[in-house]
Amino acid sequence: MTENLAPATVLQKTDDVLMTESEGVTVLMSMTTGNFIELNGSGAAIWEAIDGSQNQAAIIEHLQRTYQIGADQCAADVTEFSAQLLAEGLVQEAASA
Amino acid sequence: MLETARQQFDVFAKLGNAQTNAPLRAQLKAKLARETPTPEALAMQLNLARRSGDLAATRSAIVELARLNGETGDFSEKAIVPFGLENPTGQKLAPLxxxxxxxxxxxxxxxxxxxxxxxxxxxxxxxxxxxxxxxxxxxxxxxxxxxxxxxxxxxxxxxxxxxxxxxxxxxxxxxxxxxxxxxxxxxxxxxxxxxxxxxxxxxxxxxxxxxxxxxxxxxxxxxxxxxxxxxxxxxxxxxxxxxxxxxxxxxxxxxxxxxxxxxxxxxxxxxxxxxxxxxxxxxxxxxxxxxxxxxxxxx
Incomplete structure (x- = not known):
């Protein structure tokens, strides 16, 4: 499942996630689906950046600046991976302030 | 071996890896100790135990879950998984x-x-x-x-x-x-x-x-x-x-x-x-x- 996340979307981690490090790889597990998601370098950075306060645009800008990635590539990576996390129930949209 | 079978076994190996599952189970156990256990959390405890091949913990989790549901949890010593249990996506656990x-x-x-x-x-x-x-x-x-x-x-x-x-x-x-x-x-x-x-x-x-x-x-x-x-x-x-x-x-x-x-x-x-x-x-x-x-x- 893929979803287009608006730049203003703010995501937060759910309580429904268990996380561990295995052989240098971060593994997330949804308590709903039981699936494992392994985080590579960029995945781990996106996961780290999802904190319930930064919106998608801010995360893209932050990662682009930190890792010197092209804007289009960075935006595509962040929205695609965020959508996957959403579909797995590992993150949810944060309630509006 | 077909590539599809190899890939399937790789998935089983990853999901069933006891070393990967151990910290996840420990986190869940800590969560259960902090909060009032829900049937869903206990079922997850059971599911992680059996996926890891920890049969003793599987049996204990089933007993705990049964008791939370008001049942006695008494079943044969030979049974690791009794009949009638379902996973979160609606499939039956194989009685074992x-x-x-x-x-x-x-x-x-x-x-x-x-x-x-x-x-x-x-x-x-x-x-x-x-x-x-x-x-x-x-x-x-x-x-x-x-x-x-x-x-x-x-x-x-x-x-x-x-x-x-x-x-x-x-x-x-x-x-x-x-x-x-x-x-x-x-x-x-x-x-x-x-x-x-x-x-x-x-x-x-x-x-x-x-x-x-x-x-x-x-x-x-x-x-x-x-x-x-x-x-x-x-x-x-x-x-x-x-x-x-x-x-x-x-x-x-x-x-x-x-x-x-x-x-x-x-x-x-x-x-x-x-x-x-x-x-x-x-x-x-x-x-x-x-x-x-x-x-x-x-x-």
Missing amino acids: IVIDDFLQPDQMNALHRHACDTEDEFRKANTNSQSPAYDPDKRETLVNWHFTEMRDHFEEFIEQNLAEFQCILGLPAFVKERMELKMTCHIDGGFFRVHADNHEPITEAGRAITWLYYFGEQTPRYTGGELFLLDTELATGVRSTVWFTKVEPKPNRLVAFPSWFYHAVGPTQVECGEFGAGRFAISSHIRKPADGLGWSTEW
Whole structure:
């Protein structure tokens, strides 16, 4: 499942996630689906950046600046991976302030 | 082995990795200690335990879950997973009997010696009874249909315990039509990809209980060869790609489950390459005739 996340979307981690490090790889597990998601370098950075306060645009800008990635590539990576996390129930949209 | 089977086993290995699951289970345990346990959290505890192959913790989690639901949680010592449990995506957990230390050590050793002495009677197994052809993409098992050692012992044990097995596995008291009984060995590279032993409706004639007795050297020189019992939706045959019960093929262990549930045997590694160091089993199917018995609606 893929979803287009608006730049203003703010995501937060759910309580429904268990996380561990295995052989240098971060593994997330949804308590709903039981699936494992392994985080590579960029995945781990996106996961780290999802904190319930930064919106998608801010995360893209932050990662682009930190890792010197092209804007289009960075935006595509962040929205695609965020959508996957959403579909797995590992993150949810944060309630509006 | 087909690439699809290899990929499937890689997924099982990853999801069932005890080292990866241990910290996840510890986090969940801490969460359960902090908060009032919910049935969902306890069910997850159970699911992670069984996926990791921790049978004692699986049984404890089932008892805990039953008690939370107001039940006694008292069930047979032989039952690791009782009949009637469902995973979060609606498939049934395969009911599972496990009996460790099934034979006396000298009896198991005699069985192993017999297997080694009759090595030349083992043949490459066919894929299934309907399609009598050897297919290394689907299965690599050596089989000996004519073993003699302890054969009567196994037949008598099943005769005496069938009613209890039926009860634990949620099966009605069908009459045993006959029992298929063979000795198998998985040497280096052995495996059996995901399959069910019976695809017929439950009231039709066919295999009803699959049981295996693992044996071999007291200290195994093989690795792998685990049994993966996949959660299955019995009415449709849909099986989970994520939830399963992993059973280590520990020597002197007997396991039994209903034949309709999907299962697989993971790849076996035998570094020394010796036949006698392989993963041996007595493998059996108890067959029943067509019946009009009172099958639980949960089937």
